[in-house]
Amino acid sequence: MGALPTPVPSGLTEPFWAAAARGVLALQRCARCRRFVHFPEYRCPFCHxxxxxxxxxxxxxxxxxxxxxxxxxLPGAEPPYALAWAELAVQSGLRFFAAVESGGARVAVGDPVEVGFRPLPDSGMLPVLRAVP
Structure with a gap:
């Protein structure tokens, strides 16, 4: 993919993007039911x-x-490219959506991946899914 638009954090998503800038995946966790929530929400979709x-x-x-x-x-996206939902190991049903950065390798349902981060030209980091050998 080429130069993609730089994400613009909101008050709700700023902690996610701040962690991403450090190369860390951080997701919301509800203090009441202890479930992780993604995409960011103001209220837990499980227990409210x-x-x-x-x-x-x-x-x-x-x-x-x-x-x-x-x-x-998207401007800067050079097709063909893959997009995927990955179910994260930390919690059953917790899914993360991103472009697949596979170095030319194809990924299929059931393949192991991990969330990584690709530097953006302007600043910040873009989450991507990377195939795990």
Whole structure:
């Protein structure tokens, strides 16, 4: 992929992007039910608790769904490229969505991946899914 737009953090997502800038995957965790929540929310979708804090999580998981994009949807995206949902090992059903940075290798449902970070030209880091050998 080429030069992609730089994400613009909001008050809700700023802790996620600050962790990403350090090369760390941090997701919200509900203080009430202890479940991780992604994408960021103001209220836990499981128990409706309102105390959600970002915590570092294990970036490993497996591909749950993958698709190859043949027409660019974003400026700077050079097709073809793969997008995938990965179910993270830290919690059953917890999924993370990102482009697959595979170095030309294909990934399939069930393949091991981990969330990594790709530097952006302007600043910051973009989360990507990387195949694990």
């Amino acid at each position: 608790g309102t105390r959600l804090a970002f915590e570092e999580v294990d970036p490993r998981g497996v591909v749950a769904a993958v698709t190859v994009v043949h027409r660019a949807l």
